[in-house]
Amino acid sequence: MGKADVIDGKAIAQDIRNEIKEEVAKLKEHKGKESPVPGLAVVLVGARKDSETYVRNKRKNCEEVGYESFQTDLPEEVSQEDLLKVVADYNADERVHGVLVQLPLPKHINEREVLDAVSLDKDVDGFHPHNIGSLALRGRSPKFVSCTPKGVMELLKRTGVKISGKRAAVIGRSNIVGMPVALLLQAEDATVTVIHSRTPEPEAICKEADILVAAIGRAEFVPGSWIKPGAVVIDVGMNDVEDASKKRGYRLVGDVKYAEASETASAITPVPGGVGPMTIAMLLQNTLESAKKSFGCS
Numbered sequence: 001m002g003k004a005d006v007i008d009g010k011a012i013a014q015d016i017r018n019e020i021k022e023e024v025a026k027l028k029e030h031k032g033k034e035s036p037v038p039g040l041a042v043v044l045v046g047a048r049k050d051s052e053t054y055v056r057n058k059r060k061n062c063e064e065v066g067y068e069s070f071q072t073d074l075p076e077e078v079s080q081e082d083l084l085k086v087v088a089d090y091n092a093d094e095r096v097h098g099v100l101v102q103l104p105l106p107k108h109i110n111e112r113e114v115l116d117a118v119s120l121d122k123d124v125d126g127f128h129p130h131n132i133g134s135l136a137l138r139g140r141s142p143k144f145v146s147c148t149p150k151g152v153m154e155l156l157k158r159t160g161v162k163i164s165g166k167r168a169a170v171i172g173r174s175n176i177v178g179m180p181v182a183l184l185l186q187a188e189d190a191t192v193t194v195i196h197s198r199t200p201e202p203e204a205i206c207k208e209a210d211i212l213v214a215a216i217g218r219a220e221f222v223p224g225s226w227i228k229p230g231a232v233v234i235d236v237g238m239n240d241v242e243d244a245s246k247k248r249g250y251r252l253v254g255d256v257k258y259a260e261a262s263e264t265a266s267a268i269t270p271v272p273g274g275v276g277p278m279t280i281a282m283l284l285q286n287t288l289e290s291a292k293k294s295f296g297c298s
């Protein structure tokens with residue numbers, strides 16, 4: 001296929017888990033035999049297959065690095081009040097250093113109120129408005145950066161991509177990916193343009209971008225002809241496309257036409273195996289940071 005280097009998010013995420021595992025072992029040595037370990041609590045509402053898979057993977061990854069994990073499964077019809085009570089209990093639980101509610105939530109739940117209810121000190125998803133808002137303010141840093149945007153930045157850093165002074169384009173302006181990624185790139189001194197559904201001539205903007213981040217959730221929206229020669233392409237999209245030849249009846253594609261873009265880019269993330277695996281690796285990293293603060297060793 002193309003000439004671009006493949007940015008192997010799966011392998012980088014494994015490196016990060018190995019690093020975390022070592023740190024947890026050191027933490028245990030440092031704190032002695034009776035030492036507590038980092039703890040992550042996940043709240044899952046309803047029975048969406050995809051959410052169940054992500055939550056199962058979070059648990060598996062916690063086990064791999066030596067964390068304790070806690071999980072509460074609630075029925076689809078759970079009341080707002082009962083969900084908030086579970087969050088409040090985990091907020092107060094000393095064994096727990098990170099609390100997250102798996103998204104999306106059922107329609108009758110007020111998602112904003114739920115995200116606001118997660119303790120700022122345990123907001124390892126970084127979805128609390130205080131954490132997201134701090135990204136936008138110079139001189140202020142969030143306690144936690146949300147996992148997918150943090151994963152994008154980590155992939156760029158670990159691949160040795162220079163960000164300062166570069167032009168970046170971010171396609172998509174969602175609260176949990178596009179907007180924070182744009183702010184993080186800007187904080188690293190990139191000149192960032194955010195492209196959304198009303199942006200005139202997105203193609204012209206993309207063609208100028210040294211770093212292109214696609215996060216709109218539209219299957220293969222970006223053709224290879226939009227890529228600047230030598231650009232680094234980070235594809236955050238995870239779109240299901242029907243495919244009868246696959247066991248699960250669909251295959252996963254990104255927001256970028258991968259084969260075409262690989263001909264022009266210098267480096268590109270695949271889907272699957274690019275940004276996706278970094279999300280949980282960054283969640284583990286945030287949980288470790290939180291635990292270290294609570295143990296007084298950061």
Ligand SMILES: Nc1nc2c(c(=O)[nH]1)N[C@@H](CN(C=O)c1ccc(C(=O)N[C@@H](CCC(=O)O)C(=O)O)cc1)CN2
Binds near residue numbers: 101276277280
């Ligand atoms: N509370 C949260 N909810 C959701 C988040 C989140 O960060 N916090 N992100 C997504 C789901 N997610 C983790 O929760 C997640 C999504 C995808 C992957 C991943 O590894 N994807 C693989 C492909 C998986 C597949 O084959 O289906 C990849 O891209 O290689 C990990 C975590 C929404 N909700």
Ligand SMILES: [Mg+2]
Binds near residue numbers: 134135136139140141
């Ligand atoms: Mg800031």
